[in-house]
Structures are given as C-alpha cells and as structure tokens.
Amino acid sequence: MALIDARGIPADQTSVDRLAGEGLDYRVLDLDDAAAVEAFQRALARGFLGAEPTAETLADGLPTVRSRRNIGVYERDAATAPHPVATIDSWVTPMTVPGGEIGLWAISGVTVSGTHRRRGIARALLEGELRAAADAGVAVAGLTASEATIYGRYGFGSAVPVARFTVDTRRAGWDGPAPQGRIEYLDREQLAQELGAVHERSRGARSGQVPGWRARWTGLAGLQSSDTDRDRVRGVRHVDADGVVRGVMVYAVSEKGESFRFALHVRLLVAETPESTAMLWRFALQHDLVDEVTADLRPLDDALPWLVADPRGVTQIVHDHGWLRILDVPAALVGRRYSSPLDVVIRVEDPLGFSDGEWRMRVDGAGRAEVESASGEEADVTLSVSALSSLYAGSVRAASLAGAGRISGSPEAVGALDRALAAFPAPSLDIWY
Structure with a gap:
C-alpha cells in the first residue's frame, strides 16, 4: 500500500500558536542539524528516565530518528541547539486490520520535562499530531502507552490488549x-x-x-x-x-x-x-x-x-498495550472487513471534532462495509470516539463497553455491532512502538 512520508508534513500551526503564548517554540526537528538531533536524542533518554546516552548509543538510535517526523518544544531564550523541553515523533506505517491493512499515524517518543509541567505542552503535542494526521488524510492514529490514563482525553481507546x-x-x-x-x-x-x-x-x-x-x-x-x-x-x-x-x-x-x-x-x-x-x-x-x-x-x-x-x-x-484513535470514520470503517452483516446508524461523539456525527454503516454478506453521513438521523448506537477506537481492531467487545456504560443502544443493536466487529484470530501487537 502507498503511504505518505510524514517527515514532509509541517508543524501544526494551532500548536505553534498555542505554545508561542507560553514563550515556547514548537517545531519539526531539522535532521540536517547534528547538534539539534543529538540534543533531541538526549531529551528522549531523559524523558524516559534512561541512562545518559553514550556516543555509541546515540549512533545506534540515529537511523530511527532520521526515519521519523520529530517535533521538539524549546524555550525561546535558550542557548544555541538547546535540549528540547518536550518531544514527540511519528511516522506512517501499515497496520494489519481484519481483511488487510490500513495506514496508521504511529506516535512515539512523547515526553515533557519535569520542569515544564502544567503548561499545556502535552495537549499541544498530542492534538498537533492528530491535526497533522487528519490533514494528511490518515484515518487512524495509534501508540503504545507507558501510562494508561493519559490518552483517553484525546480520543484514543485501548484497542489491542495482550x-x-x-x-x-x-x-x-x-x-x-x-x-x-x-x-x-x-x-x-x-x-x-x-x-x-x-x-x-x-x-x-x-x-x-x-x-x-x-x-x-x-x-x-x-x-x-x-x-x-x-x-x-x-x-x-x-x-x-x-x-x-x-x-x-x-x-x-x-x-x-x-x-x-x-x-x-x-x-x-x-x-x-x-x-x-x-x-x-x-x-x-x-x-x-x-x-x-x-x-x-x-x-x-x-x-x-x-x-x-x-x-x-x-x-x-x-493488560492494555495498543491504543488507537479514529480520525476519519468512513475511511477507517471501510478499511477493514467484518464478521457478520450489519445495518446500523452510529452516533460518534468527538470533542475534538474529527469524527463527530451520525454515520450509517452497512456491511454485506462478504464483510465489506459502506459508510455514509447520516446527519440528523436517529442513532441506533451512541458512543464516544474513544469507545469506537477501542472496538476498531476487533479485540474489545461492544457488549463489554455497553456493560460499562460506554455505549448506549438497544441490546439488539449492540449485539449486532459486537458480532460484526469481532476479529479472528485474536488481535495482537507484539512490539512497542
């Protein structure tokens, strides 16, 4: 499948403007600036409580840094080539879904320095990635999380337990x-x-x-x-x-x-x-x-x-491992196959606006889906984008989320959604990214 190179996508302007008000620069790392790249690597190690990188360690990690779109947040009045006070990196990769693959905006390296908490930096980092992915036409974002309580507020859902x-x-x-x-x-x-x-x-x-x-x-x-x-x-x-x-x-x-x-x-x-x-x-x-x-x-x-x-x-x-975030409901849902026929109107609630709305989803006997806007129609099932993202890979059960109050709808509608979305064999993710 043809995938875009995320390195060519500029910094999200909304996040640039938001952090400028805090006296911070939010920018894409210049991969041709060796000093800035080394500073970025050292900030990553510090953010994940790793040992101070040696020259050999920095050399080991350099190809990975160069293959990704890296965002750093910097104090404006810092010295030349300063360590960023926050980091994030991303790339577009295939993700296996039932029946094939879909492009995934993979997010990694999320750190915020302990000296810069409570300044809206994490919000700017995560929402900036989501806006960049959506603008680039990528339907789903994903990450593996060191902490499980951070990402739900941005619409991510725990989707691939292991x-x-x-x-x-x-x-x-x-x-x-x-x-x-x-x-x-x-x-x-x-x-x-x-x-x-x-x-x-x-x-x-x-x-x-x-x-x-x-x-x-x-x-x-x-x-x-x-x-x-x-x-x-x-x-x-x-x-x-x-x-x-x-x-x-x-x-x-x-x-x-x-x-x-x-x-x-x-x-x-x-x-x-x-x-x-x-x-x-x-x-x-x-x-x-x-x-x-x-x-x-x-x-x-x-x-x-x-x-x-x-x-x-x-x-x-x-335990949780793979987290997903749907950005384009029709593209994401059409991009996979299903285990049983379905005809349902889904109301998705997305505070960030990417996926908000009513959507009619029809699945034929071969497991292929058609999804179209159903604005104003009465929904059979209502759920948050985080809940829909949890269901997407086919591991988390709709009945479980309904029992937890995260999906509303008749038992018949929830059951039909449950049967259609279930994936076999069990979804999995055996690496960190």
Whole structure:
C-alpha cells in the first residue's frame, strides 16, 4: 500500500500558536542539524528516565530518528541547539486490520520535562499530531502507552490488549505436540535478521500488528550498547520438516538466588504456524535448569495454557498495550472487513471534532462495509470516539463497553455491532512502538 512520508508534513500551526503564548517554540526537528538531533536524542533518554546516552548509543538510535517526523518544544531564550523541553515523533506505517491493512499515524517518543509541567505542552503535542494526521488524510492514529490514563482525553481507546504469562515449569509440565522439525541456535546478527523476516511474514495474520524496524530487531537481539542484559540474550529458530524457518524466539536468562536454577524471559516469540509456536514454547518450558518462564505481549488466544499438563502452572495477566484513535470514520470503517452483516446508524461523539456525527454503516454478506453521513438521523448506537477506537481492531467487545456504560443502544443493536466487529484470530501487537 502507498503511504505518505510524514517527515514532509509541517508543524501544526494551532500548536505553534498555542505554545508561542507560553514563550515556547514548537517545531519539526531539522535532521540536517547534528547538534539539534543529538540534543533531541538526549531529551528522549531523559524523558524516559534512561541512562545518559553514550556516543555509541546515540549512533545506534540515529537511523530511527532520521526515519521519523520529530517535533521538539524549546524555550525561546535558550542557548544555541538547546535540549528540547518536550518531544514527540511519528511516522506512517501499515497496520494489519481484519481483511488487510490500513495506514496508521504511529506516535512515539512523547515526553515533557519535569520542569515544564502544567503548561499545556502535552495537549499541544498530542492534538498537533492528530491535526497533522487528519490533514494528511490518515484515518487512524495509534501508540503504545507507558501510562494508561493519559490518552483517553484525546480520543484514543485501548484497542489491542495482550497477555503476560508466568509459567512455573516444574508444575506446568508439557502436554503439547511431539517435536516437529528442529530448533537451532542463532548468533545475534542472524537473530536480528531472522526476527525481522519472520515478523514481517507473520504480522498479517492478526489485526493490530505493525511492522518493526532495524533498531527494534537489533535491540531485542542484544546488539545495542544501551542494553544492560545484552550478554544474557540468546536466540533460536524453528525449522520445519521441509527445512523452512517458521519461527524465532529471543530470550534472556537470569539466575534465581544461588541454587543454579534460572528464570527465562522471552523477549519475543514470532512464528508463522501454530506448530512453530508450540515448538518454541516447548523449547522454553523444557529448558534445562529453568524453573520459570515469563513472556509479555502475547495474544489473548495464545495456545500456551493448553500446551501444558497442569494449566494452574500458567499465570496469565491481561493488560492494555495498543491504543488507537479514529480520525476519519468512513475511511477507517471501510478499511477493514467484518464478521457478520450489519445495518446500523452510529452516533460518534468527538470533542475534538474529527469524527463527530451520525454515520450509517452497512456491511454485506462478504464483510465489506459502506459508510455514509447520516446527519440528523436517529442513532441506533451512541458512543464516544474513544469507545469506537477501542472496538476498531476487533479485540474489545461492544457488549463489554455497553456493560460499562460506554455505549448506549438497544441490546439488539449492540449485539449486532459486537458480532460484526469481532476479529479472528485474536488481535495482537507484539512490539512497542
């Protein structure tokens, strides 16, 4: 699919004007200004409470910075090439949705210095990104959140929940399939390459997934200087009976006390087939000297609890991860497929105005949607843009939101919406962005 390059989109004028009144400059980072780029990187590290970047760390992160549209907020009377007091970055990427892909305005690197709270900076950053995305014709924005209470006020909804697993391997045992194919160790460079390749081949199977990038894979593989656990990182791949690589797992081990027993943390497991997923889980759960296996960002329908002899040896915690924000209701809803026919008028309430209004949505027997304005018509279902955004990927249930008072409508209308929006397999997002 053809996607725009966000780096060519200027700073949002409304945010420029709003922060100018606070004596602050809101501007796109000049990627040709090496000093300004380094200052931006250092501000990012500070904002996420990271260590002071070394020259090697800065070099590791430079390609990622250069690939994105970076916004910094600066004090007007600061010295030449100052550290920004706030940061945000974005790019346009494909996101898997039921039946295909849609362009996503991905947002990351949101920081505001502790010295500049309560000055409207976060609002200017987030609303500026949404206006820039809408003006560019991108229908959906998304992010992964370090804090879950910030983004609802801007119309984002928690849309792609994931599971965190902790396995007591001695209790859980193994009751999955017998070995198929073989497991092979990988060196770190090969591990990074294989992670990226298998992830790209497999991400189209689940709604909510986005592509990774080089620094994401090298980081997971323990190749970046800032990784304090890099010396403990290992990786394996699953090769099927035909000699084709079908899955890759990167993990780190740590000793538990002084008993020569270990915990194994799965950094990422990507696989194209259920068989490959099972074989990689088997490797982890039956690893010598390992009493505990942990893994995060797993799909809610992961087979792991059903692969063990005692499912009580598996603890599963569901938490939010992928957040979405619909900016163009017709484009977003037409951009995915649905699980059952539907004919409903939806009233969307959007305080920022991007998606506000009544919309008639019709879905045919093949799961294709038509959406048109239904201004003035009586709505069958009323919900906020945050609630609609939560429903969009197909993981969050309309019935759940209705039970929480976030959707109003008859049980029949809510039920029809619920059935249509549900996605199979369960949506997932296995990386941070």
